[in-house]
Amino acid sequence: MLDTLEISVKKVEKSRIEEVDFNNIPFGRIYSDHMFIADYKDGEWTDLRIQPYENLSLAPASSVIHYGQSVFEGLKAYKTKSGQTTIFRPMANASRLNKSAERMCIPEVPEELFMQALEKLLKIDSAWIPNQNGNSLYIRPFIFAMDDYIGIKPSDTYRFMIITCPVGSYYSEPxxxxxxxxxxxxxxxxxxxxxxxxxxxxxxxxxxxxxxxxxxxxxxxxxxxxxxxxxxxxxxxxxxxxxxxxxxxxxxxxxxxxxxxxxxxxxxxxxxxxxxxxxxxxxxxxxxxxxxxxxxxxxxxxxxxxxxxxxxxxxxxxxxxxxxxxxxxxxxxxxxxxxxxxxxxxxxxxxxxx
The missing domain is CATH 3.20.10.10 (D-amino Acid Aminotransferase, subunit A, domain 2)
Structure with a gap:
């Protein structure tokens, strides 16, 4: 068994889920209540937290803006007929995220961090997983450079995040x-x-x-x-x-x-x-x-x-x-x-x- 990581949680005061028409969901436009964040500094991922979905604050000199040091993944969660939450092949996504990160000189996210963060986030926002046929909860993990430095070199600091959004079909026609x-x-x-x-x-x-x-x-x-x-x-x-x-x-x-x-x-x-x-x-x-x-x-x-x-x-x-x-x-x-x-x-x- 993997050790349980310490992930702090701050929940929204009021969910936005009642505003969503789950029978008419545009792809990638509506986001769930919460998001996961971890920060990388001094050689380790720290400050693991789940908090309300909100805008980020970045320095104008943040290296991701100027040099594009960023990688991401995409996967989906579903509700089975019995109401169980499932994720389709998440370990494959964790592995591919780290292959992408290596190529872009970004530190690896340990698999246990990826999986425990994902599971905890989905448990909190399980109501956002659609039950309608053809719909699902799209999951977007991503990592980006955070150094406040204009200079072409790998960043020393990074942020790993997971956001989710209920989605329907990506293409509405062939x-x-x-x-x-x-x-x-x-x-x-x-x-x-x-x-x-x-x-x-x-x-x-x-x-x-x-x-x-x-x-x-x-x-x-x-x-x-x-x-x-x-x-x-x-x-x-x-x-x-x-x-x-x-x-x-x-x-x-x-x-x-x-x-x-x-x-x-x-x-x-x-x-x-x-x-x-x-x-x-x-x-x-x-x-x-x-x-x-x-x-x-x-x-x-x-x-x-x-x-x-x-x-x-x-x-x-x-x-x-x-x-x-x-x-x-x-x-x-x-x-x-x-x-x-x-x-x-x-x-x-x-x-x-x-």
Missing amino acids: VKVKIESVYTRAAKGGTGFAKAAGNYAGALYPARLAQKQGYHQLLWTDAKQHKYIEESGTMNIMFVINDTLITPEIGSTILNGITRNSVVTLARDWGMQVEERKVSVDEIIQAAKDGTLQEAFGAGTAATIAHIKLIGHEGVDYTLPAIEERKFSNKVLKALDAIKSGESEDKFGWLHMV
Whole structure:
């Protein structure tokens, strides 16, 4: 058993939960009553506390503002049919947070700190976990530099926080994507595998250009040749061609998605042929042309499974089969939802009970 950490608690005087319409929740706009905070100084995480959700006070010279030393994670909590609170694969998120932190010269958050803070916060704000089908409590752990110093070096002080928000669907409809052949999200040796804040900032402008053309997201390609598909803006990318699940292999430029891993695990467990490898743009476009591209979808925490209905490339849009015809992605989405809700056996030990 892990030692119980000392986490102080200051609760809100009055909850805001009565103001929330849980049947109409915008994604990432409404936040739960409390948040967790820990501060890193003199080589250790100190002052562990849960307090009311409120704005932060930062020095104008705070190094995170000027140099972007920040990493984050995203995971979800659910209520089972019996009312039990569960978190989907939180230890995987704790591990990935520390991999991202290492790349950005940020101190590691011990797993016991991550888990105990998360559990205590969820117990306090358990009423914020939606019961409605398709809804969940989104959890955002993050770490950022706190030094009051304008100078390019790793900070000596940091803050680790966890905030939560009830959410509905990230995408309200199947998405249209465009294969990006000019701009680059990540290059070999860079920070593409990490959930570093700056990765997302650099992707905003190309994504905006695509959105002006009527697309929801980009399919990023390799930085050197723009020849191979890597991932989408908010999720890993997967294709079904001739009844085979094909997805780009994980590397230094692609996030090691937890939902991605879950989908691949289920597919293999069902006996489906799975290929994790380089996926060329030419291969996908040819499959779209000859009708062998049966499905394309994104996999990520926010969306879980996001059906892709159209792929744009070099001025041509390729429409994919109707959503109801997609056997695998519909099946895997249903299976993941059933595991998270406790309706199906958790044979892989993915659920963490709170």
